[in-house]
Amino acid sequence: MSMLSVVAAAATYLVAADLVYAVDHYLVHHDRERYRRTHGRHHRRYNGTKDGPQLDAYELSTYGSAAVYGMALMSALSLLTGNVGFFLGAAGKLVHSLVFHVYQHRWWGDVPLRRQGLPPARRSWGLASARYHAFHHSHPDDTVFAYAESWAGFDRLLEWCHPWLVKHTVDGRAGVHVAERRA
Amino acid sequence: MNWFGFDARSLAGALVGALVGALLFGWGLSRGLDLPWVVGLAVGGGAMALARDRNTMRGGPFAVLAVWTGALTQALVGPFAEAGLWHLSSTLDAKRVGYYVTSALLAAALGARSIRRGAARRVAGT
Numbered sequence: 514m515s516m517l518s519v520v521a522a523a524a525t526y527l528v529a530a531d532l533v534y535a536v537d538h539y540l541v542h543h544d545r546e547r548y549r550r551t552h553g554r555h556h557r558r559y560n561g562t563k564d565g566p567q568l569d570a571y572e573l574s575t576y577g578s579a580a581v582y583g584m585a586l587m588s589a590l591s592l593l594t595g596n597v598g599f600f601l602g603a604a605g606k607l608v609h610s611l612v613f614h615v616y617q618h619r620w621w622g623d624v625p626l627r628r629q630g631l632p633p634a635r636r637s638w639g640l641a642s643a644r645y646h647a648f649h650h651s652h653p654d655d656t657v658f659a660y661a662e663s664w665a666g667f668d669r670l671l672e673w674c675h676p677w678l679v680k681h682t683v684d685g686r687a688g689v690h691v692a693e694r695r696a
Numbered sequence: 697m698n699w700f701g702f703d704a705r706s707l708a709g710a711l712v713g714a715l716v717g718a719l720l721f722g723w724g725l726s727r728g729l730d731l732p733w734v735v736g737l738a739v740g741g742g743a744m745a746l747a748r749d750r751n752t753m754r755g756g757p758f759a760v761l762a763v764w765t766g767a768l769t770q771a772l773v774g775p776f777a778e779a780g781l782w783h784l785s786s787t788l789d790a791k792r793v794g795y796y797v798t799s800a801l802l803a804a805a806l807g808a809r810s811i812r813r814g815a816a817r818r819v820a821g822t
Contacts (some may be wrong), residue, residue: 578699586756589763593796595785 514596522591522598523605530583530606531663538660539671542653543682545689551575556653559626567615576614580607613662617647627651634659636672641665701753701818706743710758710807713742714765721766725774730792735769736762736799740806747810749818755804762803763796 541552555572568576580603587603590596617626626647634648634657641661649659658668658675671678679685702710717738724731739762743754771781779787788796809815 574698582699582753582756585760589760589800592763592767592781592784593788593793595783 518596519598519601522594522596523602526583526587526599526602527606527609527663530603531661532667534579534610535661535667535671539658539678540682542660543679543684545684545687547683556650559650561627562625568611572614573611576610577607580610583607610662613643613646617643617650633657636669637665638669639665641668699753700757701751701755702743702757703748706747706751706754706807709742709744709746710739710761710803711742713738713740714761716742717762718765718769721769722773725770725776730774730795732766732770732792732795733799733802735766736802737806739765739803743803743807744809744811747807747815748812749816750808750810751818752808753819755808758807759800759804762799766796766799 538552541547551571558569583606584600584603587599591598591600629647629651631644631648631651633652634645634655636657637645641659641663645659645665646662649655658672659665660671661667714735717735720734720738721732724734736759739758743758767781767784770776770787771779771784776784776787
């Protein structure tokens with residue numbers, strides 16, 4: 514097995530997993546009840562005064578179990594294909610997700626995310642930087658989507674699909690609008 | 697929030713199913729019968745028998761359990777043992793890939809269900 518095939522497999526997983534993450538992230542933002550029960554606390558924590566570690570137990574279990582789930586699936590695929598890159602890509606996604614979120618929230622700082630004065634996310638087709646995604650955390654309803662963690666292009670594609678896609682979300686089917694979701 | 701979706705009962709059923717499946721697959725291998733999908737059938741069937749609810753997400757881990765159990769079994773018993781666990785892929789031709797994929801799909805599809813009539817559907821995060 515060549516190094517190139519290992520790297521290609523790892524990169525394929527990283528990008529494919531981020532597509533799944535970005536789409537699910539979009540969907541949870543368009544499901545009022547699920548947002549209230551789960552993901553909403555992620556945004557609330559970083560828009561107020563810091564109330565503990567940058568990643569709390571809920572966030573660690575959410576990101577951790579999602580990444581370990583991917584690692585388990587990819588372990589089977591690596592076993593069947595003989596290409597360890599799939600598993601390494603999934604392990605890399607775990608590290609990336611945790612480090613990404615910790616870094617963008619300035620784990621080591623005392624200033625809440627909202628007060629860090631991050632510049633607005635720009636509509637880009639490049640790599641999603643930690644700062645780009647962090648802006649989404651402080652401004653979850655901004656019209657510039659910044660759900661992606663690896664390639665910002667996923668957000669541009671989601672924006673392009675949004676007028677049609679939103680009708681098929683839980684909120685879209687129920688006729689719920691953004692303002693009502695936050696109520 | 698935990699994305700795995702299984703509880704203790706469905707996991708116990710899947711593990712017992714994996715043991716039964718490994719014994720059946722190993723027995724078959726020692727007699728020239730190559731049926732890796734039996735493991736997936738047993739894993740999924742075991743989880744389905746004990747689960748109180750339905751959960752799509754737990755199908756993934758059970759599919760992984762079926763693949764690893766099949767791989768471990770053939771690394772210990774039968775004509776593929778020489779290849780060992782880490783060179784499983786060298787024992788796979790198109791037909792055997794199909795067997796393993798079938799095993800994973802059976803484990804996922806059955807393991808996500810429950811034999812209880814009217815079992816509630818549980819989603820991640822609840």
